[in-house]
Amino acid sequence: MPMASQTAADTVPLQYVKGIGPQRARVLASEGIVTPDDVLRLVPRGYIDRSLVGSMRDIAVRLQAQSEWLESPGNIPASVSSESSVLVTVDHVSERPLRGGRSMLTASVGDQMGGQAQLVFWNAIGYYRTLLKVGERFLVSGMPEFNDRFGRLTFTHPELDRVDDDDIERMKQGAVLSMYPMSQRMKSAGITMRMLRSLVNSALELLQNSVIEVLPNEILERHHLMQRSEAIRKIHCPESMAEATEAWRRLKYEEFFLFQIMLAQRQGTLKRSEPGIVMHPKSPRARALMERLPYALTSAQRRVINEIIADVKQGIPMHRLLQGDVGSGKTIVALLCMLNAVDNGYQTALMVPTEILAEQHYRNFIRLLDGLDVSVELLVGAQGKKVRRTVEDKVQTGQAHIIVGTHALFDGNISYNNLGLVVIDEQHRFGVAQRAELQRLGRISHAGHQLWPHVLVMSATPIPRTLAMTVYGDLDTSVIDELPQHRKPIKTKVVFESQIKQAYDFIREHVRDGRQAYIVFPLVEKSEKLEVKSAVEHYEYFQKSVFPDLTVGLLHGRMTAAEKDVVMTEFLEARTKVLVATTVIEVGVDVPNATVMLIENAERFGLAQLHQLRGRVGRGADQSYCLLATKDHYRYHLKSADAGVERAKSIARLRTMEETTNGFTIAEVDLNLRGPGDVMGTRQSGIPEFAYANIVSDGDLLTLARSDAFAVVADDPELVQPNHAALRRHVMAQLSGQNSVHIA
Structure with a gap:
């Protein structure tokens, strides 16, 4: 909770508080508890009631x-x-x-x-x-x-x-007694729970009168929220659990509201201050591509295209998140919008996280755009200097219309020519600085103008609703919420080690019918520390013992780009019938003839990862299957309550995969099981650290706070109205990194 200034009471050293003393004060300081203000920012971990x-x-x-x-x-x-x-x-x-x-x-x-x-x-x-x-x-x-x-x-x-x-x-x-987190160091120093409660009471006496309300009165009245000072007192010293619940509700709402205010202001600033490119919604090339597609776009795809086209014609830089389930057709939507940019005279760039995915998009675009007079170029790190220089020249002169690449898109001496649209696939794999650098290169590519390119970011799998409102809360969002009609739901089944021969026979049967299969392993090579199967070890086993009469390929992340390219080409052309791989195939690999996937040690994978892997099959009109192989003892645990927490989570993942193919449902279950930090990945810095609020369990409150915050900013963008003065000071203090329970 931010502050603008401090009171004298707030700076009282804790060592002078009764029962603390210098030694315990030093221990508290090592835990970040230095002043009475720090004491009141302790969050009760529970209550004795x-x-x-x-x-x-x-x-x-x-x-x-x-x-x-x-x-x-x-x-x-x-x-x-x-x-x-x-x-x-x-x-x-x-x-x-x-x-x-x-x-x-x-x-x-x-x-x-x-x-x-x-x-x-x-x-x-x-x-x-x-x-x-x-x-x-x-x-x-x-x-x-x-x-x-x-x-x-x-x-x-x-x-x-x-x-x-x-x-x-x-x-x-x-009486209801608050309980606070206690580190081992605090316990060893003789700091007791009763001592912490006494310290909290002293801090409340010192600071209670300096707490200033930050929420507008109309919001307090509309949602029946406690005053801020009352909430701070009752979260520490409630007279009943009902009071504690209301105090938590007030402070949770406040955290969400303040964060959403900043997102609303950031979104508003982007739209007000940056000159954008105007793209007219007339694209002969996009129409030609739609006419040659062997299927009709879904109504959801058409709706999303219209949302994007409406953005890019306004002269304001688009910042839009496109999400949809695996196989929902996000890439073709992005390509059609890229063709609209090309027909408006602008270059476009598609940035993806891996070279395998970049090369596959490149090949697909070349195939789909044949005869439409569109120059598609590939820019990846593994290219030789001569090839790289040729591509860079085409980009700089404007000969290249669509550039597909990895991080190489903003590395080296690359200079764009009228870059108007940036599409970022699997956006969570890229940092904010990387995305900003590509936008900057686009901005300086317009001769005589400083126009920001439009930005479309795509998520590989659906993002849970509450995460989308926090991590991507400053972006407009489009959702493809239906799958193409020609896609049949993938049939998924858990198989056990004792049944693995039957799984191999199932693969052989489908290969005999002209189809192909993936077998996925969690490790590249055998580990002495983990009882987990590896790709390299089993590749040799499959070649010699299981499928000696079939062509078996091997693909993993330690191979060179050239080696991966050869393997993928052979699989795409159906010369390889069974591909043994690691999770390097997780995203974007598109082989419609592959109808069976066997995932070994499936209990070792996260739920979103399992769903993403499963999405590599079922991409054609034929029925596809996903087999989740796990150890025999899970046969018992799947039907028993006798399972520890981690094993129970593995069971929940496997059962969810069997029961649904809906990526939006899977995303919510995954969030419940893992929490927001693990779902988004450790590299994702956009997840705020809330003290009271929980984006997993407090989704309804988050939705309410977001609606209120965006309404406030729409009415008063700079928060200059008198009734927003305290709110403005809080937001400014929060942006500067200050954190306190009061404003004086």
Whole structure:
């Protein structure tokens, strides 16, 4: 929460607060807690509320009910596990030595209803040995597992909060106590949960009067939101869980609203300040291509083309996200829009993440545009100097109309000639700086003018709705939400190692009928650390033992560009019948004659990746199949509740793949299972770090805040109206990196 200035109270060193002292203050400072303001920015990780603290019997019953999704087709869980809390007394503590000089500490605990549980610790044994004393009472919070054999719960490394008679008495009176994250360093320094609560109370007394409201009054009234000062107080010291819930709702909304205000302003700035190119919606080449296509465009494709054409004729730079399911026809939409740019006298560039994909697009464009007098050039890093120089000359002189390439599109001495449209495929593989550099090269390519090119970014698979509103919230969005009618849904089935010969026979049967197949592995070569199959090892096995009479190819990321090109050409021309590959084929590979895909060790792949791989088949009119091979023990776990969290997530992925081919459904399940950071990838820096809000579970609130924020900016773009003064200061402070609970 940003600030404009600080009060004297805010700068009081924590070491002078009662019970803290210099040593503990230093430990708190190492955790980023230096001032009272920092204290109030601590986010409660939960609350001790008598109504929410269950007995061990209640938890065991809930765990068994929670696991029923494993036996209910179509019932995909939002979360495969959740935290439970129980008040316990320590009955017994024991320590057992392990190999390597380590040890394991276990504590047997019981609750007032006679339930028993075991707490297990592998790390920081010395700390827990000192903490856990027989007869002491604790609130235990964690993700337990129920052991049917012993009839008891097991918590592995749970959070422990010591409670005394005063805490118990306050809980009996209905008090709700906040719980905060505690690092091991804080625990070792003797900082207790009660001490943190006391520190929060002191900070509230110091700063409560300096908290200034940032949301407009009409929004507070319309959505029945707490005042900001009240929300900050009640999120730390609620009198009931209902109050805590409303405080969280207010602060979640605020985080979403402030972020969406910045996105709305950024979008508005782009549209107001940058001169753009006017492209008229008349393209003889695009019409000619549509007439020669062997299929009709879907209504969704036509709608999206109209949205893009409406953008590019306005004289304002387009910044649009195009998303759709695997095989929905995004590339042909992009190509038709590129032809419109060419017919308006502009160059266009298509940037893709891999050379395999660039070469495939290049070949397809050459084939599709034959006879339309369109010059298509390929620009990739593996080209020789002579070829590269020839292509660069054609680009610079304007002879090249469409340039397909990788990072080479903005490397070296490349100079464009009237670059009017930039299309970026698989946009999450590129950084913001890379996209900006290509736009800059386009801007300087217009002789005598500084015109920004239009930008169309495409997503390989559907982006969950809430992620699209945050990571790409400043872009206009087009969605292709239907598949071509000639495409049949891919039939997907989980197969087990003991059935793998049947899978090989299935592949042979389809090859005998004139089709082709992929066999995908998670690794290039065998690993000593992982019990996972590899492509190179099994390529030799398939050649000699399984398909000795068939032509088997091998494709992986460590091959040179020339080697990959030879392999892909042989597969495209059907000289290779079975292609053994890694995930290098994940995106863009288009071989309509390939109708079977076998994915080995399917449990090792992410859900979005499995769906993307599956999209390499089913690209023609024939029925296609995807076989997900996994270990035999998953046969049992697919029907059982006896699975750990990670194994349960693997099961959820496999079952989802069997049950649906809808990429939008899969995207939402993947977001629930992995969270936004993993879904977008570690290189993606566009995901904001919200303290209170969760874009996975708070989608409705995000939608509401986005609508309100864009309405505010549409009415007052610079936030200069008097009722937006505090909001303006907050946004400016947030942009400058300041963060606080108040403005003074």
